[in-house]
Amino acid sequence: MDELSILNELRKYRDMDLDYEDGTILGSMCTKPHPLTRKISEMFFETNLGDPGLFKGTRELEKQAISMIGNVLGNKDAFGYIISGGTEANLTAMRAFKNVSKKSGKSLNIIIPETAHFSFDKAKDIMDLNVIRPPLTKYFTMDVKFIRDYVFDNPNKISGIVGISGCTELGSIDNIAELSKIAVDNDILLHVDAAFGGFVIPFLYDKYKLKNYRYEFDFSLEGVSSITIDPHKMGLAPISAGGILFRNNSFKKYLDVDSPYLTEKQQATLIGTRSGVGAAATWGVMKLLGTSGYKKIVNDSMEKTYYLTRKLREYGFKTAIDPVINIVSIVDEHKNETCAKLRENGFHVSVSRCVDALRIVIMPHIEFEHIDIFLDCLSNTKRY
Numbered sequence: 565m566d567e568l569s570i571l572n573e574l575r576k577y578r579d580m581d582l583d584y585e586d587g588t589i590l591g592s593m594c595t596k597p598h599p600l601t602r603k604i605s606e607m608f609f610e611t612n613l614g615d616p617g618l619f620k621g622t623r624e625l626e627k628q629a630i631s632m633i634g635n636v637l638g639n640k641d642a643f644g645y646i647i648s649g650g651t652e653a654n655l656t657a658m659r660a661f662k663n664v665s666k667k668s669g670k671s672l673n674i675i676i677p678e679t680a681h682f683s684f685d686k687a688k689d690i691m692d693l694n695v696i697r698p699p700l701t702k703y704f705t706m707d708v709k710f711i712r713d714y715v716f717d718n719p720n721k722i723s724g725i726v727g728i729s730g731c732t733e734l735g736s737i738d739n740i741a742e743l744s745k746i747a748v749d750n751d752i753l754l755h756v757d758a759a760f761g762g763f764v765i766p767f768l769y770d771k772y773k774l775k776n777y778r779y780e781f782d783f784s785l786e787g788v789s790s791i792t793i794d795p796h797k798m799g800l801a802p803i804s805a806g807g808i809l810f811r812n813n814s815f816k817k818y819l820d821v822d823s824p825y826l827t828e829k830q831q832a833t834l835i836g837t838r839s840g841v842g843a844a845a846t847w848g849v850m851k852l853l854g855t856s857g858y859k860k861i862v863n864d865s866m867e868k869t870y871y872l873t874r875k876l877r878e879y880g881f882k883t884a885i886d887p888v889i890n891i892v893s894i895v896d897e898h899k900n901e902t903c904a905k906l907r908e909n910g911f912h913v914s915v916s917r918c919v920d921a922l923r924i925v926i927m928p929h930i931e932f933e934h935i936d937i938f939l940d941c942l943s944n945t946k947r948y
């Protein structure tokens with residue numbers, strides 16, 4: 565095929581995809597990346613951070629991007645990588661848990677909430693983790709008293725705890741401050757999955773913070789050993805820019821395998837060959853937006869989240885919880901049916917599994933008028 569025909573053919577397929585701008589993608593944690601990332605993607609499209617000695621400049625950008633994110637997370641000494649997303653980050657953290665516990669002789673019992681993303685099910689499957697699921701409070705956070713007692717009753721048996729800061733389904737935030745104390749008191753690792761919340765919570769205005777949640781989640785809490793934070797979600801970096809940060813580089817030895825034929829003789833990431841676009845674009849977008857840019861994006865999304873919630877109540881709908889971050893959960897006993905009907909009408913929401921509810925994520929591509937049109941459609945859907 566000649567180039568023009570290929571591009572024309574590709575365009576046909578690309579046109580089958582949805583556009584964020586239409587405001588019909590209401591259940592995704594991805595959004596249209598910042599326009600600057602187009603230029604950066606082109607500049608870095610052939611880079612490979614799997615062999616960093618060949619791409620020293622890109623590797624330096626990755627280090628600086630990690631340092632910038634570390635600063636947002638209260639730790640300028642953080643060590644980590646810009647990888648392919650939250651799944652890889654969580655798998656990496658669980659791999660560190662596994663190798664640290666192997667060294668200390670502890671069995672691989674890990675406390676993970678019911679609200680955790682399914683990437684932890686993959687980790688469980690790959691690494692044969694023994695997962696303990698604590699009960700949830702009415703705010704959809706882990707019951708910390710249960711965890712404290714459980715750890716006390718099973719001395720030296722728990723190797724790690726996972727807390728979620730901005731859970732995928734509802735946006736709830738575990739009490740990381742208390743989990744941190746349990747981790748420190750019992751010499752247990754604590755991983756925080758802030759894949760979504762990591763680029764939201766640090767920029768959230770106090771007026772949106774609910775009194776039933778503790779919003780602290782970062783390395784300023786002594787017990788936090790690692791954090792997943794995805795620039796490709798609310799960070800506006802291109803799809804497939806994820807982040808894994810550890811408290812310091814002492815964790816590297818638990819991840820390294822020998823990579824004798826590459827320019828660096830050890831490799832810590834799960835993925836070998838990996839594009840440098842995510843690292844460069846994370847660096848660029850963070851430099852461009854800065855704290856004030858992210859504050860605007862996050863709090864505009866929160867304003868729309870509150871608008872949707874208020875309107876839903878006017879229409880007679882209930883939410884499972886008050887919005888903790890920019891996620892709205894609409895109680896619906898027939899969630900799958902409603903979701904399918906909405907899809908027929910062009911709206912793509914998702915459903916929760918820990919509660920009967922539709923799940924809406926108010927990403928930056930959602931505008932007030934999209935919300936109005938969606939509400940009309942939802943109320944008509946539920947009427948019949």
Ligand code: PLP
Pocket residue numbers: 593648649650651652654681683728730731732757758759760794806
């Ligand atoms: N962790 C949380 C809290 C998430 O919400 C998600 C995705 O929505 C992930 C992990 C997985 O991220 P990814 O789809 O980028 O692998």
